[in-house]
Amino acid sequence: MSEPIRLGIAGLGTVGIGVVKIVQKHADLLAARAGRKVVITAISARNRAKNRDADLSAYEWADDPVDLARRDDVDVVVELIGGDSGPAKALVEAALANGKHVVTANKALLAHHGQALAEAAEEAGLSLRFEAAVAGGIPVIKALTEGLSGNVMRRVSGVMNGTCNYILTRMESAGLPYEVVFDEADKLGFLEADPNLDVGGIDAAHKLTLLAAIAFGTRPNFDAVMIEGIERISIDDIRHAADLGLRIKLLGVAQMTGRGLEQSMTPCLVPVDSPLGQLMGGTNMVVLEGDSVGQIVLRGAGAGEGPTASAVMGDVMDIARGLRLPVFGQPAKQLIDAPAGRTTAAKAWYLRMSLMDRPGALAKVAGALGEAGVSIDRMRQYGHEDTSAPVLIITHKTTRDAIDHAIALFGHTGVVTGEPVALAIEAG
Numbered sequence: 144m145s146e147p148i149r150l151g152i153a154g155l156g157t158v159g160i161g162v163v164k165i166v167q168k169h170a171d172l173l174a175a176r177a178g179r180k181v182v183i184t185a186i187s188a189r190n191r192a193k194n195r196d197a198d199l200s201a202y203e204w205a206d207d208p209v210d211l212a213r214r215d216d217v218d219v220v221v222e223l224i225g226g227d228s229g230p231a232k233a234l235v236e237a238a239l240a241n242g243k244h245v246v247t248a249n250k251a252l253l254a255h256h257g258q259a260l261a262e263a264a265e266e267a268g269l270s271l272r273f274e275a276a277v278a279g280g281i282p283v284i285k286a287l288t289e290g291l292s293g294n295v296m297r298r299v300s301g302v303m304n305g306t307c308n309y310i311l312t313r314m315e316s317a318g319l320p321y322e323v324v325f326d327e328a329d330k331l332g333f334l335e336a337d338p339n340l341d342v343g344g345i346d347a348a349h350k351l352t353l354l355a356a357i358a359f360g361t362r363p364n365f366d367a368v369m370i371e372g373i374e375r376i377s378i379d380d381i382r383h384a385a386d387l388g389l390r391i392k393l394l395g396v397a398q399m400t401g402r403g404l405e406q407s408m409t410p411c412l413v414p415v416d417s418p419l420g421q422l423m424g425g426t427n428m429v430v431l432e433g434d435s436v437g438q439i440v441l442r443g444a445g446a447g448e449g450p451t452a453s454a455v456m457g458d459v460m461d462i463a464r465g466l467r468l469p470v471f472g473q474p475a476k477q478l479i480d481a482p483a484g485r486t487t488a489a490k491a492w493y494l495r496m497s498l499m500d501r502p503g504a505l506a507k508v509a510g511a512l513g514e515a516g517v518s519i520d521r522m523r524q525y526g527h528e529d530t531s532a533p534v535l536i537i538t539h540k541t542t543r544d545a546i547d548h549a550i551a552l553f554g555h556t557g558v559v560t561g562e563p564v565a566l567a568i569e570a571g
């Protein structure tokens with residue numbers, strides 16, 4: 144058997160401790176599968192005194208995580224701290240500069256600095272792996288980079304943030320308003336330290352950025368993702384959607400068209416009985432479409448100790464076995480700078496707004512839609528007690544540009560109060 148592969152793990156929170164547990168629990172299995180032992184030599188976190196759910200006594204402790212990158216007894220640095228700057232970035236950069244392979248679960252770091260880090264890794268002949276960064280336990284990076292490498296990818300889409308899916312499905316099942324379910328999710332420990340990363344759609348957009356880079360051979364371009372969060376989705380939207388046989392999902396879509404790379408992470412409506420519509424709780428689903436393979440659907444736990452550590456270990460095992468692949472599936476220097484495209488696909492849209500309840504208000508809204516070239520399919524005004532009337536409009540198929548134009552025109556009508564909620568109706 145070859146020499147053991149030696150891990151230095153930085154970050155001993157949910158994911159880090161999950162990795163420690165797998166290495167300890169499955170030592171023989173890992174050794175048999177890798178053809179060498181997988182051992183932990185050194186660890187680091189913020190607080191050494193913290194009581195953690197694992198025996199860490201056999202490992203060297205580093206107060207500064209960057210020290211792991213300088214140790215002779217570490218072959219692979221496993222970065223599980225998080226954040227797109229600070230110690231996580233310093234550690235990954237130091238590891239690559241010191242000849243260590245890197246495994247990370249850090250989507251924020253790679254979405255922002257993936258290009259530079261990939262170039263550094265490839266120049267040094269090192270692996271930089273990030274399976275756990277996208278859709279937790281689902282091996283979607285491996286599927287795209289390896290299993291589907293013979294395909295021209297057409298489209299990548301899916302639900303990639305378990306917290307948002309939990310909030311949206313719980314609002315429906317319990318009939319609770321957004322604020323109450325948000326507090327529940329917080330108490331359950333689902334939310335990122337900065338909750339806006341989850342509910343603002345940013346975390347999911349980080350993940351989509353990484354998938355798009357692999358699928359389309361493009362430099363990761365997070366700034367080009369059109370992002371809308373779920374913060375403005377009300378229990379009324381959930382109920383109206385249910386009445387229409389639809390569910391709201393925070394849906395990511397990336398596709399390459401003649402206009403460039405389209406990337407969006409926005410709340411959308413999908414049929415209740417579609418695969419995406421059936422996705423409940425914190426589960427993730429990624430749909431991959433290639434020219435030869437057609438459509439593939441991957442579904443599973445997008446977060447949590449076991450699933451995320453499972454993905455980290457998959458990367459560790461590949462490195463232990465000697466598998467070396469370009470970080471984004473092809474050499475980073477060959478990745479192209481695709482222009483950001485904006486979708487022109489025509490879809491039906493759901494528009495919910497509040498109108499001043501006075502003569503001619505509805506006519507002004509209908510006029511704005513007409514001026515923007517948007518045709519109304521169905522319209523309903525809901526019962527209300529004050530001077531503001533909730534109105535729901537379903538449009539015939541139209542483009543996002545036309546909807547944005549109509550919403551801009553609403554602002555000049557003098558009768559629309561607050562900002563309308565606009566959701567595209569997708570096939571699911």
Ligand SMILES: NC(=O)C1=CN([C@@H]2O[C@H](COP(=O)(O)OP(=O)(O)OC[C@H]3O[C@@H](n4cnc5c(N)ncnc54)[C@H](OP(=O)(O)O)[C@@H]3O)[C@@H](O)[C@H]2O)C=CC1
Nearest residue numbers: 154155156157158188189190223224225248249446447451
């Ligand atoms: N949790 C999940 O389900 C998933 C997480 N991820 C990603 O995995 C990574 C880790 O997440 P998770 O385990 O949930 O995070 P946690 O908050 O549970 O753990 C973070 C760890 O990093 C340590 N840490 C924080 N700051 C420092 C610092 N300045 N120096 C040294 N150590 C530090 C903490 O130390 P201490 O314990 O002493 O405070 C803690 O052990 C993140 O990138 C996250 O986005 C990806 C997919 C799913």
Ligand SMILES: N[C@@H](CCO)C(=O)O
Nearest residue numbers: 303304305306445446
């Ligand atoms: N906050 C993320 C964790 C997993 O990346 C989620 O809810 O999906």
